[in-house]
C-alpha cells in the first residue's frame with residue numbers, strides 16, 4: 683500500500699450560495715473566528731501527515747496562495763511595533779509544500795480533481811473541500827487523520843460519510859451500503875444528488891476523500907452528471923468492485939460553511955470552544971435571550 687502524501691483542495695467553485703460575499707473574494711477565505719476556512723483544512727491535512735498540498739484554483743483566487751506566503755511588509759511593520767509573529771505560524775508552510783493548478787472553467791468537482799492529475803501522479807491522494815469544516819470530537823484527531831488510520835487498515839478508497847436527513851439527499855452523494863465493520867461501511871454503489879425516494883440509504887458523502895489514482899483515468903473520459911457537471915461521485919462509482927471502497931463515519935463535528943446558516947453556526951460553535959473569546963461570546967448570547 684502506498685503512503686498518503688498528497689492532498690488536493692478544490693477551490694475553484696464560484697460560491698454562488700454565498701453571494702454577494704464571494705463576488706470578489708474566494709469562499710475559502712471566509713473567516714471562522716480569526717482564520718479563513720482554507721487554513722483549517724490545511725492544518726487538518728498537515729496533522730494527517732500530508733506533505734504536498736495541491737490547490738485547484740480559479741480566477742480571483744490568488745488570496746488563497748498569498749495567505750500561505752510570507753508577507754514581508756506586514757512582518758516588518760509588526761516587528762517594528764514589537765508584536766509577536768507567532769500568530770502567523772499556521773500560515774507558514776515548508777518551501778514548495780503548496781502547488782497550484784488552474785481550473786479554467788468550473789465544470790464540476792470531478793473536473794477540478796482531474797486538473798490536478800499531473801501533480802498527483804501515480805499515488806493515492808486525499809481530497810478536502812474546505813467549506814466542509816470538520817472538527818475532531820473531544821480529544822480525537824481531525825477528520826483526515828481518522829481516515830488515514832482506517833486507510834492504513836483497509837487501503838483502497840475511503841469517503842467520509844454521515845447520516846443526512848432524507849429530505850436533504852439531493853444535496854449529497856449517497857452510498858449504497860454493504861457490510862459494516864464498526865465505523866466502516868463497504869460501499870456497493872454511489873449516486874449523486876438522488877431524490878429522497880430514490881436514495882439508496884441516508885449515508886451522504888461529506889467533503890473528505892482518500893482516493894486511488896485510477897480515478898483520474900476514469901475522469902480522462904468525463905461524463906456530465908447531475909446538474910450538467912462532471913461529478914466526482916460518478917467517477918468514483920466506476921472503481922467499485924475493482925478496488926476496496928469504504929465509507930467512514932468519523933468522530934467529528936461538521937459545519938457546512940458553503941451555506942450561510944452553517945457558516946454562522948460554525949462561527950458560534952468554534953468561538954465557544956476558544957478560551958480567548960468564549961466568555962465574551964457566551965455573555966453576549968445571554969443578552970439575546
Ligand code: UTP
Pocket residue numbers: 692693694695696697698699700709738785787788789790791793794811812813940
Ligand atoms: P460546491 O458544490 O460548494 O460549489 O463545490 P461552489 O461553486 O463552490 O458553491 P455554490 O454551490 O455555487 O455556492 C464543492 C467544492 O468543489 C469545488 C468548490 O470550490 C468547493 O470546494 N469546485 C466545485 C471546484 O473547485 N470546481 C468546480 O467546478 C466545482
